[in-house]
Amino acid sequence: xxxxxxxxxxxxxxxxxxxxxxxxxxxxxxxxxxxxxxxxxxxxxxxxxxxxxxxxxxxxxxxxxxxxxxxxxxxxxxxxxxxxxxxxxxxxxxxxxxxxxxxxxxxxxxxxxxxxxxxxxxxxxxxxxxxxxxxxxxxxxxxxxxxxxxxxxxxxxxxxxxxxxxxxxxxxxxxxxxxxxxxxxx
Amino acid sequence: xxxxxxxxxxxxxxxxxxxxxxxxxxxxxxxxxxxxxxxxxxxxxxxxxxxxxxxxxxxxxxxxxxxxxxxxxxxxxxxxxxxxxxxxxxxxxxxxxxxxxxxxxxxxxxxxxxxxxxxxxxxxxxxxxxxxxxxxxxxxxxxxxxxxxxxxxxxxxxxxxxxxxxxxxxxxxxxxxxxxxxxxxxxxxxxxxxxxxxxxxxxxxxxxxxxxxxxxxxxxxxxxxxxxxxxxxxxxxxxxxxxxxxxxxxxxxxxxxxxxxxxxxxxxxxxxxxxxxxxxxxxxxxxxxxxxxxxxxxxxxxxxxxxxxxxxxxxxxxxxxxxxxxxxxxxxxxxxxxxxxxxxxxxxxxxxxxxxxxxxxxxxxxxxxxxxxxxxxxxxxxxxxxxxxxxxxxxxxxxxxxxxxxxxxxxxxxxx
Numbered sequence: 367x368x369x370x371x372x373x374x375x376x377x378x379x380x381x382x383x384x385x386x387x388x389x390x391x392x393x394x395x396x397x398x399x400x401x402x403x404x405x406x407x408x409x410x411x412x413x414x415x416x417x418x419x420x421x422x423x424x425x426x427x428x429x430x431x432x433x434x435x436x437x438x439x440x441x442x443x444x445x446x447x448x449x450x451x452x453x454x455x456x457x458x459x460x461x462x463x464x465x466x467x468x469x470x471x472x473x474x475x476x477x478x479x480x481x482x483x484x485x486x487x488x489x490x491x492x493x494x495x496x497x498x499x500x501x502x503x504x505x506x507x508x509x510x511x512x513x514x515x516x517x518x519x520x521x522x523x524x525x526x527x528x529x530x531x532x533x534x535x536x537x538x539x540x541x542x543x544x545x546x547x548x549x550x551x552x
Numbered sequence: 553x554x555x556x557x558x559x560x561x562x563x564x565x566x567x568x569x570x571x572x573x574x575x576x577x578x579x580x581x582x583x584x585x586x587x588x589x590x591x592x593x594x595x596x597x598x599x600x601x602x603x604x605x606x607x608x609x610x611x612x613x614x615x616x617x618x619x620x621x622x623x624x625x626x627x628x629x630x631x632x633x634x635x636x637x638x639x640x641x642x643x644x645x646x647x648x649x650x651x652x653x654x655x656x657x658x659x660x661x662x663x664x665x666x667x668x669x670x671x672x673x674x675x676x677x678x679x680x681x682x683x684x685x686x687x688x689x690x691x692x693x694x695x696x697x698x699x700x701x702x703x704x705x706x707x708x709x710x711x712x713x714x715x716x717x718x719x720x721x722x723x724x725x726x727x728x729x730x731x732x733x734x735x736x737x738x739x740x741x742x743x744x745x746x747x748x749x750x751x752x753x754x755x756x757x758x759x760x761x762x763x764x765x766x767x768x769x770x771x772x773x774x775x776x777x778x779x780x781x782x783x784x785x786x787x788x789x790x791x792x793x794x795x796x797x798x799x800x801x802x803x804x805x806x807x808x809x810x811x812x813x814x815x816x817x818x819x820x821x822x823x824x825x826x827x828x829x830x831x832x833x834x835x836x837x838x839x840x841x842x843x844x845x846x847x848x849x850x851x852x853x854x855x856x857x858x859x860x861x862x863x864x865x866x867x868x869x870x871x872x873x874x875x876x877x878x879x880x881x882x883x884x885x886x887x888x889x890x891x892x893x894x895x896x897x898x899x900x901x902x903x904x905x906x907x908x909x910x911x912x913x914x915x916x917x918x919x920x921x922x923x924x925x926x927x928x929x930x931x932x933x934x935x936x937x938x939x940x941x942x943x944x945x946x947x948x949x950x951x952x953x954x955x956x957x958x959x960x961x962x963x964x965x966x967x968x
Contacts, residue, residue, distance in 0.1 A: 409568030418571055495563040501703060503653075514557060515564040540646075546556055 392436035399445050400429060406516075407453050413511050414457035416496070424456035450516070450526050454508055498548035506541030509534055633925025635942060636693045638662055638721045639949070639968035642685045643957035644675070653958075655685050657698060658951060659721050662940060662968060665949040668721040674728075676702030676709055686741070687715075689967040690748030691855075691924035694719075696967060697729070697751060697773075699742045707735035712742070712751065714773070730776050733769065741792045743800070746855060746924055749773055752800045754789045755780070767831050768792060768800060770824055781822060781831040785815045789831065793852050793922070798825050801853040803839070804832070817842070819851060819860065821886075838889030840864070850918045853886060854926030860884040861895070861929060863917040876900070879917040879933050881941060895929070895944045898936045920952075921967040930968055938966070 404425065411421035428449050436445075499507055505527070512523045520538075524531045639662050647654045655673040660666065673685065686699045694717045702709040712729040729751075733739055737755040744751055750770055757765040767782035768789055787806040795801050799821050806817045814832055822834035840849045840862040851862035866878040881895040898917075917933035929941040930949075938952040953964040 405571065405573050408571045412571050413564055413568050421571065495560065496567060510560065511564060514561045515568060542554075542556060542560075545560065549556075 392433060395445060396429065396433050396436065399432070399449065403446055403449065404429075407449055410450070410511065410516060411453050411457055413515055414454070414508070424453055427456050428452035447522070447525060450512075451528075454526065458504070494549065495545075498545050501548060502541055502544055505529070505533075506537045506544065509537040510541045510545070513538055633923065633927050635928045635940070636662055636689075636923045636968040638668070638693065638717055639921070639930060639940075639951075639966055640687055640689070640696050640715065640717070641951045641954055641964055641966045642673070642687045642698055643954040643964040644684060645954075645956050645958040655700065656954075656956070657687070657696075657715055657724070657726075658954060659717050659724055660949070660951050661721060662949070665951060667951060669723055671715065671724050671726050673698055673700065673713060673726065674711070676700045676711060685965060687965045687967045688742055688744040688751075689921060690744050691746030692748060693717075693968070695744070695748045697742065697744045699739065701739055708733070708738045709735070710739045710753075729773060731771050731773070732776070737769075740788070741790045741802075743792045743794055745794045745797050747797045749797070752792045752794065752802075754792050754802065756788055757782075763788070768802060768822065770800070779824070779829070781824075781829050781834075783831040785811075785832055787811070787815060787817070791819075791850055794855075795821055795853050795857045796855050799823050799857065801837070802834070803848060803851070804834075805848070817848065819848075819853075821853070821857065837886045838884055840884070852919050852922040852929075854922070855924060856926070858886055859892060859926060860886050861919050861922060861926070863919060863931070863933070865917055879936070881917070881919065881929070881931055881933075893944070895941050896931075896936070896946045898933055923968060928968075930966055932966075 407425045407428065408418075408421050411424045412418055415421055415424065431452050432445060432449055499510065502510070508527060509523055512518045512526060518526065520531050520534045523534045527534070529537075639660050640657055641660065642655065642657050644653055644655050646652070653675055655675040657671045657673055659668045659670070661668055675685075685701075687696055688699075689696050696715040696717070698713045698715055700711045700713070710733045712731045714727045714729050715724055716727075717724045731751065733753065733755065737757055740754045740756070742751060742753050750772055753769045753771065755767055755769050756763045765782045765784050766788040767780050769778050769780045771778045785806075787804055789802040789804050791801075791803040793801050801819060801821050803819050804815070804817060806815050811817070816836075818839040819837050820832075820834035821837055822831065826833075837853070837857075838860060840851050840860070841864070842848045849863050849865075851860050853860055861881065861883055864880050864882060866880075877900045879898045879900075883892040883895060884890065885892055917936070918931065920930040920932050920938075922929050927943055930938070931941055931946075932938045932952060936946055937948050938950075939946055939948040952966045957964050
């Protein structure tokens, strides 16, 4: 059984009562995407919002949207790209509601985290990096995370963020420069 | 690959590994929505709720479940009043060979949208700004306060600038206000009183991973004297605005999923002349309906305190390619929540280029700034763009976002 999805989820196209032949496909495809990418998306959201519960909520919302709109998907292969965009949009909403987000925890994972492998010094380094990322403008932060965490290329980042490839490149270089300055200052 | 890129890749991977497969909650089954608010096409889909638990959000049907009163005149339309002559936008852009970030305020003629003058604002970005600048207006059509926020180490920085526009709008003077906010307090929203004498600031006291107090700080511009209403409750105030010169409206957003009645999320009005310093003693007023995500749209209260002006967005599919999105600016009774009028409606059929329409999801409609009579509202909406609502007549205006803006923190600011 997939984590979080009851056994009967897969292949239940005949019993869902959904109209149209692609409804069953939707269940199967969303289930596949969930199995293959759920943890990766939660981690992406965790980096952006710094709070695991919030990250899980953001990803849940993304899967909801994907399932609701699956029948309009022109290329089923773009489901993952859509999920990534939804997750980033959800994280932006969290930041818009930053007043509450701060109440619940740090926006980006900080050095207070417990039980991190690698000992105190590694945790400090990561906290320093998180703090440096936190003060970057939003677009630079998103580009750096997609580039260096999600391993997306320029074209994929441009599609995900709906910006031009040149904007991706300039945000990447400016973000790296700002990050270097911030880490030196610390 | 540079050392920095290596380190970034490594640190991000390690940061993300706080989430382990066994530590993540399963997808939850959302609570079912009430039948009358479900759209027909959702009925069969609801059968799959138990399977994937993925039907949580149905688009808004309006603040009264779709029971709009047709084209009723705006509730405040009888209040005659001149339109503010200027609106001011604030934006940031990159400048110079080193990509320095600068902040600009631009004064526009609200009749034509023409940019009349610009003023450069000292920026805090070099000290680590995480939010864009904000702007708030007094009721004299000439006085504005611009806020710059930043951070150095664990200390929060906030600077406030008074912008005075000359009679013909062709020039403006900028003065830094002698207002300080303790570094342990973070600032979220700022609103200038209609008489231009006081500033209401939403603040939070945060240490380590969480925040201990939140509240509203009211500061006299002339003396810098401050009074603060605080609460240790789990939540925070934001979307602050003034209701006359002695009351402050704000959205209390509870941070707890199951909050006690006294702490429930919603708009409130705080009488700053009343005794006591408990923020949650503020009187609750009607609030716009929360979106499925729990997000409550921005709302502004007219100066007489009777009418809440807000927006609703209804998106049938929230999906790229074939969305039909309906946005409305509405007036609600502050006392009963009853729909008083629909100021304007925008319907947009959205066709996304390429095969990724998720950009739509970040789009919203917002009331940006309310003129002192409540008749004239600056609004911004994906279907309408930016413009002014005079009663129920919409006129698009330029400059928001500014074509010169680099969109550094996602959003420019505007006020009149």
